[in-house]
Amino acid sequence: MKRGLLKIFSAVALLTALALIYIAWNERDSDPAGSSSSPTTNTADLQARGAYLARAGNCAGCHTAQGGPPYAGGRELPTPFGTFVTPNITADRSTGIGSWSAQDFWRALHHGKGRDGKLLYPAFPYTEYTRVSRADSDALFSYLQTIAPVAQVAAADRLQFPYNIRALLYVWRALYFKPGTYEPVANQTAEWNRGAYLVQGLGHCNACHSTRNALGAAGGAALGGGQVAGRSWYAPSLTARAEAGNGDVSVDEIVSLLSTGRSSKYAASGPMAEVIGQSLQHLSATDVRAMAVYLKSLPDTSTQAPAPAELTADATQRIAKGGQIYELHCKDCHGASGEGAANAYPPLAGNRSVTLPLALNTIRSVLDGGFAPSTIGNPRPYGMPPFAHVLSSDEVAQVVSYVRNSWGNRASLVNAIEVDRSGSD
């Protein structure tokens, strides 16, 4: 009996020791210095490049509170684990990163560690930024040091137990994070590699366009789509052609959507409108093209969709009611056959974004309406009115069900409970 206990005890001790060794190994800064950028670089050039890269990474998007000074932090990021409040990254020496070195900044971006070595929560997408080169990291840092200092301490994160125990990040990182670099793929063009570097690194597309597991790690296939953490929006798969995979879309169309916020078939809304307005529209034509080329090349991951169930009489009736609502409120802009109006109102017939497995985005568009973002290429976007104050949840469900099942579209029906649950941010 005693021997048995001893054996179990030893086994547990051994496993714990192994786990600790693994964690220690995982946490070593294998490449603490990186390869520092060329010392001959002109500072003004470096800062200009950094400003451009900050746009590409949309750093200001998270590190700016609504209406607040840029980069001074304070934006709240709701997640299933609690609310994160983004830190101040202006050049203020005491409340920002004014007293950091380029090395400190690299450690944050590449290793996910703060200046004092504390582990950063992956709400800061260092899981993607780790692929950013040392040279780009130095340029970014150089630019951020030029941001006028704002003395502003961010409020504390409000995380639930046990996520508020920072030490647990050792375990999380052992499971889900490995510092890496972008390794160019030899048999691909320079353009493709540039696109992949931007999409996988600074662009951090995967931060939204993937399913997050119960511990908040991007699981499943890269860019495979998922609900945006803490928000009622679905970031569609960028690989599955039934969603937003681009295998069948021309590079020009992808470029148009990413840089102007609209293409012949789509208008950006929700979080993607934000990303295009604040970040992508400012990228060079060559960089957006490179991203498009890379996205188009991703292999299709669509699974054979099960044959849609035959519509019940009840379902048909709900769809027909939705048709009446469509006639009254939607037809004038989107057309009686869902054909849309060129350059203004997206077609709904054959539009993949209204037949996504999760109907969230269509529901949100009906509830809140919205304008596509103002961009250099589309400065005066058309928009859609909100209907939250006009239609009941059940009516929204009916009209969305109608749109998802008309003119050749076929997708699951929506009920009022789904609509009620989509009302938050």
Add this chain to the structure above:
Amino acid sequence: MSRLVRILLLLAAGANLSAQASPVSAADTIAERVKPCLACHAAEGRRSKDEYYPRLAGKPQGYLFNQMLNFRDGRRLNRAMSLLMQNLSDEYLQEIAGYFASLEPHYSAAKGQATEAPALIRIGDPARKIPACTACHGKELLGVAPSIPGLLGLPNDYVAAQMGAWRVDLRRATTPDCMGGIAKQLSDVEVNAVAQWLAVQPLLPGAHPAATLKEALPMKCGSVPTAVVTGSKP
């Protein structure tokens, strides 16, 4: 498949076929572009006498622009407005503001008893250093270009709600927020009396904001250009 379903599907298909004849197009105009606004605000006034939403037509351009910035940047809270303004540029918002400012309001006052104006309207309360409404919003209460709003043609509950929002900082303007300071001094009775009286005043055709104020503003307002404050033409 039941017969009923078949018939319904056939009917739906038939409806589609007949409708395909007239494809929609969108005019390349600002009027077409502001259609989303009209779900709540009618183009030229209120949609009905009972609706909460304020008119946009004929309000000063600078005022409308400032409000859209306030919604976009979180100084005013209204879910629909904040979401709609979220990704629009300053230039575009100026254009939208200019469009609504250029429209002629068509408005019939809410029915109500014509009572005497509360003292706050034309006299204010010097003891509490509260200026008269007319001191800033113009003698006719039609506002002053470019950024002081007219107070006529607004629903009673809208005006009362704005006062309530100012009192608890749910509505703010750029500092110094003069109207916020005044609202915090008013009693419920005063707010209701002013809102009710304003709502029943007629807004006559051709009513436009004044081009200038005759006298200097009695207090500093962050959202009003300095030139207007001193009483000169902006």
